[in-house]
Amino acid sequence: MAEKKKGAETSSYAPGSYAIDIGIDAKQRKLIAEGLSHLLADTYTLYLKTHNYHWNVTGPMFNTLHLMFEAQYTELALAVDLVAERIRALGHPAPGTYKEFVKLASIKEVNGVPKAIDMICHLVKAQEATARTARELFPLVNAANDQPTADLLTQRLEVHEKTAWMLRSLLED
C-alpha cells in the first residue's frame, strides 16, 4: 500500500469541512488573519474618514482637497477588498460590520467637521497609523513564509507612506 504523503489527495472529502493545506500551519494562519483584520478595520475607517472629508471640506483649497480626497478614498475602497479576500484565503472570516471595525481599528473617529487644515492633519495621522498596523505584521508573515500577504502589505505600505507624504506636504510652506 502506498504511504500517505502530506498534501496527497484523499477520498475523505466531507462538505463544509475541507482542510486547508497551503503550507502555513493553522496557528500562523489565524494570527495573520487577526493582524489583517486590524489592517482591514484601519483601512475601512480611513476610507470613511477620507470620503467624509471629500463631502464636507470647505475653504480656498476646496477644489484641490475635494479631488485629492476622492482619488484617495477610491483607492482605499479597492484596497479593503484585497485585504478581506486575503483573510478569506487564509481560511478565516473577514470582519465586515462597523461594530467590529470600531473595536479593531487603531484610528480614532473625529467628531464634527474639522477645518480643511485639520482634516489634512487627521488624514496624515490616519495614513501613518494604517502604515504602522501593516508594518507590525511583517515579522509574523515572514516567519510563516506567507509571500502573498507580504506582497499585499508591501503594496499597502507604499500607498500609505506616499499619501502621508503628499498630505504632509500641504502643511508645509
Ligand SMILES: [Fe+2]
Ligand atoms: Fe463625490
